[in-house]
Amino acid sequence: ARAEIGVTGLSVMGRNLARNLARNGFSVALHNRTVARTNSLVADHGDEGDFIPSESMADFVASLKRPRAVIIMVKAGKATDAVIDALVPLLEKDDIVIDAGNAHFVDTARRERDLAAKGLHFVGTGVSGGEEGALLGPSIMPGGSAESYRKLGPIFEKIAAQVDGTPCCVHVGPGAAGHFVKMVHNGIEYADMQLIAEAYDLLRAGLGASPAEIAEIFREWNSGDLDSFLIQITAEVLAHTDGKSGQPFIDVVQDRAEQKGTGRWTVQSALDLGVPITGIAEATFARSLSGHVAQRAAAQSTFAGRAADTPIAGLVEDRKQFIEDVRNALYASKIVAYAQGFDHIRAGSKDNDWGIDPGAMATIWRGGCIIRAKFLDRIREVYAENPYLESLLVAPYFAEAVANGFDSWRRVLVTAIRGGVPTPVFSSSLAYVDALRSPRLPAALIQGLRDNFGAHTYQRVDRDGSFHTMWAEDKREVDA
Numbered sequence: 001a002r003a004e005i006g007v008t009g010l011s012v013m014g015r016n017l018a019r020n021l022a023r024n025g026f027s028v029a030l031h032n033r034t035v036a037r038t039n040s041l042v043a044d045h046g047d048e049g050d051f052i053p054s055e056s057m058a059d060f061v062a063s064l065k066r067p068r069a070v071i072i073m074v075k076a077g078k079a080t081d082a083v084i085d086a087l088v089p090l091l092e093k094d095d096i097v098i099d100a101g102n103a104h105f106v107d108t109a110r111r112e113r114d115l116a117a118k119g120l121h122f123v124g125t126g127v128s129g130g131e132e133g134a135l136l137g138p139s140i141m142p143g144g145s146a147e148s149y150r151k152l153g154p155i156f157e158k159i160a161a162q163v164d165g166t167p168c169c170v171h172v173g174p175g176a177a178g179h180f181v182k183m184v185h186n187g188i189e190y191a192d193m194q195l196i197a198e199a200y201d202l203l204r205a206g207l208g209a210s211p212a213e214i215a216e217i218f219r220e221w222n223s224g225d226l227d228s229f230l231i232q233i234t235a236e237v238l239a240h241t242d243g244k245s246g247q248p249f250i251d252v253v254q255d256r257a258e259q260k261g262t263g264r265w266t267v268q269s270a271l272d273l274g275v276p277i278t279g280i281a282e283a284t285f286a287r288s289l290s291g292h293v294a295q296r297a298a299a300q301s302t303f304a305g306r307a308a309d310t311p312i313a314g315l316v317e318d319r320k321q322f323i324e325d326v327r328n329a330l331y332a333s334k335i336v337a338y339a340q341g342f343d344h345i346r347a348g349s350k351d352n353d354w355g356i357d358p359g360a361m362a363t364i365w366r367g368g369c370i371i372r373a374k375f376l377d378r379i380r381e382v383y384a385e386n387p388y389l390e391s392l393l394v395a396p397y398f399a400e401a402v403a404n405g406f407d408s409w410r411r412v413l414v415t416a417i418r419g420g421v422p423t424p425v426f427s428s429s430l431a432y433v434d435a436l437r438s439p440r441l442p443a444a445l446i447q448g449l450r451d452n453f454g455a456h457t458y459q460r461v462d463r464d465g466s467f468h469t470m471w472a473e474d475k476r477e478v479d480a
């Protein structure tokens with residue numbers, strides 16, 4: 001046995017991860033349910049490093065040095081359980097099973113418990129960066145035991161993306177911490193993409209600009225605070241012309257956004273933890289809404305187009321100002337989405353005793369992953385200064401950016417609402433900040449109503465204790 005690490009599941013992600021490992025000098029055992037994939041990897045890239053292919057799971061396990069480290073990179077869900085079931089009987093105490101797919105963290109927690117009972121380490125690991133990241137350096141978010149990280153850390157840190165000499169990989173925390181953080185990362189990605197889409201929609205409707213012209217605006221934005229991978233590829237996608245029709249590519253793509261589940265899981269978990277991640281939730285619902293084709297058709301014929309009194313183009317007087325306003329609103333909304341995502345990570349960490357360092361997450365997301373951005377350096381700095389910050393929003397740098405954006409944000413939303421352009425994440429993000437900074441919320445009325453119909457009691461502003469008003473009687477107040 002000579003392989004230092006193994007990969008089973010050699011579709012696009014596993015194949016590229018295995019190549020990345022081999023190119024970095026590790027000897028890699030290879031396995032895939034369908035042998036043809038293993039063979040084609042060796043045929044196409046066998047010269048890139050030391051690959052040890054096996055047709056059977058037993059030979060694959062036998063080719064690994066002990067304690068063994070096996071990466072599973074298959075379709076998340078049943079396939080992962082099938083592979084674990086085939087693998088585990090062949091393993092021995094202290095071997096490490098790494099699930100690098102997009103597993104639901106609840107499944108990861110279950111699998112870790114099951115394998116721990118057999119003396120095995122199970123390491124649920126988030127991997128972000130898509131196909132290219134897997135090959136050239138992803139952002140890696142491993143959970144599992146500290147002991148397993150002692151072996152895996154040096155390998156993962158070597159194959160991860162590097163930013164300013166720092167690897168985009170850190171031991172996130174025990175148990176399912178890694179997959180939890182990857183899930184929230186994807187949730188933030190949903191919000192980020194929806195915000196970009198709303199900005200594009202506003203610019204297109206407000207300026208009557210072509211996708212190619214809007215691509216230029218995004219290209220310019222990418223040289224400032226908004227500098228990020230997603231803004232960069234937005235410019236690329238908007239500038240692209242469809243080869244078949246000669247139309248802008250964006251106009252020949254069906255406007256129904258798909259999802260694989262990580263956004264939904266993020267929102268479900270946030271509901272359980274009571275964390276208001278409004279941006280991610282609105283972004284997830286916006287994708288769902290886009291897919292409700294029959295409802296959209298019915299509403300379109302009922303309300304005729306955008307149903308606005310004044311088309312948005314007629315509302316934009318100063319084009320330059322409008323572009324700047326959209327930019328500021330996008331940046332402020334993005335800060336809100338990240339603030340909410342980091343709140344979610346902190347709540348999940350507290351609930352599960354994971355001890356996740358939020359600043360370390362910002363650090364490992366600076367490179368390799370889909371949400372990589374200059375902005376994450378700021379988040380890293382903010383948490384380095386104060387890891388117990390109440391909210392990213394109140395850190396001086398972000399507070400200033402949000403406060404500076406207020407006027408733009410409101411102007412853009414007034415224009416969007418009058419012109420009938422839907423901006424769920426721009427809007428809900430401003431509402432979130434306005435609610436947080438309100439000295440008094442109408443939640444007091446909710447409490448009054450709850451006490452009225454259900455005797456749910458309330459607290460007073462001027463006295464300690466819980467109280468109930470006898471609504472159906474003489475409305476006297478009693479201690480509850």
Ligand code: NBP
Pocket residue numbers: 008009010011012013014032033034037073074075076078079082083100101102103127128129130131
């Ligand atoms: P897929 O998610 O398309 O899965 C294909 C792989 O799963 C193949 O190797 C296939 O084997 C194997 N597999 C299946 Br399906 N059912 C199996 C079973 N019952 N037993 C054994 N193997 C089985 O591959 P991918 O796109 O490379 O993604 C791999 C993982 O990485 C997923 O969890 C994904 O969510 C995650 N991820 C993907 C990206 C991305 O950008 N694509 C990014 C980050 C994370 P076969 O060849 O025999 O059919």
